Amino acid sequence: MLATVIRNSFRPDQKMISLLRQKIQAIENKTPLSSLANLNCRKFEQFELKNIVPLGVPEVDAALPWNGFPTNGLHEIFGDTAAFGFLVVLITRLTEILSQTRHSTQVLWCQQGRDLCGQGLAQFGIDPNQIILVHGKNDREIIWAMEEGLRSSSLAAVIGKLHKIPPIASRRLHLAAEENETTGLLLRTAPSNMVRQAPTSSALTRWCVTSVPSITPAHGVGLGVPKWHLELQRCRLSAASEGKLESAGQPRSWQVEWYNETSDLSVVTDLCNRSDQSQSLWKIAN
Amino acid sequence: MATITCAHGGQRITAVNSAAQAVGIVPKQSLADARTLYPSLTVHQADPTADLKALNILREICERYTPWVAIDTFDNTPSNVSLWNTGLWLNITGCAHLFGSEEALLEDLFYLLKNIGYQARAGLASTPGAAWALARYKTDPQTKRWFISNTNEDIRNCIAELPMKGLRLECDIIEGLERMGLLSIGDLYRIPRAPITRRFGKSVLHRLDQALGDLEESLSPQRGRSTFSKYLAFIDPIGRREDIEAALNRLVVSLCTDLEQANQGVRRLVLTLYRVDKSTGKVQISTSQPRRDPTHLSMLFREKLETIDPGLGIDAIVLSASETNPLKVRQTGLNTNSIAEQTENVIKLLDRLVSRLGSDNVTRLEPVERHLPELASREVSTASIPSGVKQDWRGPTHYPSRPLQLLVHPLPIDVIAEIPDGPPFLFYWQNHQRRVMAAEGPERITPEWWLIRGNMWKTKPLNNDVRDYYRIEDKDGKRYWLYRKGLYHPDNHPTWYIHGFFA
Structure with missing residues (x-):
């Protein structure tokens, strides 16, 4: 008697199994299912563009699917002190554009230490x-x-200097940025060898900016113009890429120089292969 | 007329009016004795609570003369049921000139009290003890109502002839002193202090010193309760956070209605929780601008409610505005994204951040006119400087390049330089050896001359405090701001520090 009861209680519920099979199939085939659609998750494709702030470097802007930085989103910047510089450049670009539209240009800067230098920022x-x-x-x-x-x-941008960010937190931040049309910028201070392994976050773009040796000025004394290796590591492709080049949003890297006097960021032209002629001309001249 | 109370085995007089005093009736007398002196004496039951209430009203009235008004509850009659000897303290330091003079202030006070039906006596002195004695036991022959003593020396003479009662001592101590023949306060001046202390305890000389001003005595004013206060009691004690929040929201809404009618905005709100075990808990929020927006205020509390310990349960909560400022009703625009709206939002945000993180942690940078880079800017709380203030960040002279990140405390580092007073050649930072590829400098920064230690003319103090800053780029292109502290000297090897990072 007892045995039958147990067997009965373990008999699989056919109805339940069929429902589960349906669900699995739905997940595998990515076909919408009414029960799944109810899950509270918004598709990235619904991301709506509002305001674009170009970095001012044609090469870099063209590589982004939006021709610049969308102001309603979260961006992530890894790297060393150069990342700090890149972040500040981004903020100057943002505040410049937002001040034209009579928007508040206040910036919230969240971090642990107290190492910001007012004179340097100015x-x-x-x-x-x-x-x-x-x-x-x-x-x-x-x-x-x-x-x-x-x-x-009501802020131009919100900056956070963080070591680690849980995926849920980054998702929340991105949604908050998207809904309120405020740019969120994450300055990640992970060691450079750890950047690649850093878990993906919900940020629209991920950059890694590191310093590279500058070119010695012509007179041979002192420091040259700051030179950075700017790397677009990840970019969430969106509906906005329609009509753009296929390559838009693909990981790329540039060498850029920062001219503080003119507030100008420009790409340094890569060296190319050429004949030995220039060398020989130099020899003749000597 | 007199008031009576039941004490010491019979009905006794507690207070008398001047007519009764004239026929010789005094407090503490039994009613039978008083009736023999004056058979048709009208008597009323004494009501100490009502007396205290009336005194409280008088205190509020007197707050027009000074904010520092306290009720004096000292009573040296043996039956502590009457308020016969009580009075009011008014600390009029710095207030008398508003009425012209001390006499004018007292004149005004007496006129006011007379109009509402009180007879009063006053004593004015530089110590509370002397004023107390003068008010009760001395009258100016001219004015007959008050006595003013001006200087400290004056006090000594003034109170010398007053009876011992003027010292605010316990009844039995006064009796003891009188039995020894010490009848007036002045008698105490002449005799040695030690035997008095041995015999009567410390209080006699303590009170004497207080009266003469040799010992400090502080009065604590009773401040009126905040006008904007709301109270909510629960039938059953509550403990869940949601319940507290709901109750709080109700209070905030009704408080804001009151504030709106009074055209006031709140700067500081205190929530007091009365727990079942008679302990209380307090939560306080403050805002950077006067506010009466219920949603915003509740939100500020929400950050703090996490810290509340409901204990065994909360019986009642009281929400009171401890600081309010006038706040006019403002017309809001239809355009929700106007600059005014944005500034408003930012202020709300700052309130929220401050209430959770503390005002030290929500700051703005402010330039300071100092030479040393770490002192040239400081962080101040956002409440003290608004946004949009024009600040001069360039300093007296235009600085050469400054780093973006500046260490609060420069860190000492190991440096190898080619020549002792040249730029570094190699240095160690974060356990790595860094080769210097390019250097710019030095930029010499010294502290202000008035801060330099030592005698400027004899020793050469500049040698130790001068800083030579170099901008350095290492092999990887990273840029640092290093400095050498002190000048090189054969027997003085300067130390190197790292102070900042360039982008």
């Missing part, structure tokens, strides 16, 4: 008065402050 072209500094005790507080900043929808 020389880069940012008014330090426009920066609200937030010091968090840990990454959690910084992420919280960033989300609050993004949701206030």
Whole structure:
């Protein structure tokens, strides 16, 4: 008697199994299923473009599917001190464009240490008065402050200097940025060899910026113009890439130089193969 | 007329009016004795609580003269049921000139009290103790109502002839002193102090020193309760966060309605929780601008509610505005994305950030006119500087390039230089050896001359405090800001520090 009861209780429910099979099939074939569609997940394809801020470097802007940086999204920048510089350049571009549309140009800057130099920022072209500094005790507080900043929808940009960010947090930040049309910028301070292994986040773009030796100035003394290796590591292709080149959004890298005086970022032309003639001409001249 | 109370085995007089005093009726007398003196004496039951209430009203009235008004509850009558000896303290330091003079202030006060039906006596002195004695036991022959003593020396003479009661001592101590023949306060000046302390305890000399100003005495003013205060009691104690939040929201909404009627905005709100075990908890929020927006205020509390410990349950909560400022009703625009709207949003954001992270952690940079780079800017709380202030970040002279990241405390590093006072050739940073490929400098920065230690003329103090800054690029193209502290000297080897990073 007892045995039958047990057997009965373990008899598979055919109805349930068929439903599960259906679900699995739906997941594998990526066909929409009513029960799955109810899951609270928005498709990236729904990403809607609002405002584009070009970096001012034609080569880099052309490589992005949006011809610049969308202001309603999260961007991630890895790297060393050069990444810091690249971030500041991005902010100057953002505030420049937003101030024209009578938009507030205040920036929320969240980080743990107190190492921002007002004079340095001012020389880069940012008014330090426009920066609200937030010091968090840990990454959690910084992420919280960033989300609050993004949701206030009255800031030009929200910057967070973080070591690690959980995927859910980055997704939340991106959604907050998208809804409130505020740019979120993540400065990731991971060691350069760890960048490739860093887990993917919901950021629209991922950059890795590292310093490279500058070209010695013509007179041979002092430091040359700062030179960075700018690498677009990841770019979430979106509907916006229609009509653009196939290559848009593909990982690429450039060598750029920063001219502080003219607030100009420009790509350094790559060396190319050429004949030995120039060398020989030099020899003749000597 | 007199008031009576039941004490010491019978009905006793607690307070008398001047007519009764004239026929010789005094407090503490039994009613029977008083009736023999004046058979048709009208008597009323004494009501100390009502007395205290009336005194509180008087205190509020007196707050027009000074914010520092306290109720004096010292009573040296043996039956501590009457308020016969009580009075009000008014600390009029810095207030008298607003009325012209001290006399004018008292004149005004007496006129006011007379109009509402009070007879008053006052004493004015530089110490509370002397003022207390003067108010009760001395009258100016001219004015008959008050006595003013001006200087400290004056106090000594003034109170010398007053009875011992003027010292605010316990009844039995006064009796003891009188039995020894010490009848007036002045008698205490002449006799040695030690035996008095031995016999009567410290209080006698303590009170004397307070009256003469040799010992500090502080009065604590009772401040009126905040006008904007809301109270909610629960039938059953609550403990869940959601419940507290719901109750709080109700209070905030009703408080904001009150504020709106008064055209006030709140700067600081205090939520007091009364727990079942009679302990209390307090949560405070503050805003950078006066506000009465219920959603915003509730949101500020929400950050803090996590820290609340409901204990065994909360019986009641009180929400009171401890600081309010006038706030006019403002017309909001139809355009939701106007600059005004944005500034408003930013202020709300700052309030939220400050309430969770603390005002030290939400800051703006401000330039300071100092030479040393780490002192040339500082972080100040966002409440003290608004945005859009024009700041001069260039300094007195246009600086050469400054790094983006500046270490708060420069870190000492190991450096190898080709020549002692030249740029570095090699240095160690983060356990790696860095080859210097290019260097720019030096840029010499010294502290302000008035801060340099040592005698400027004898030793050469500049040698130790001068900093020679170099901008360095290493083999990988990374850029640093290094400096050498002090000048090279055969017996003084300068140390190197790293101070910042260029992009």
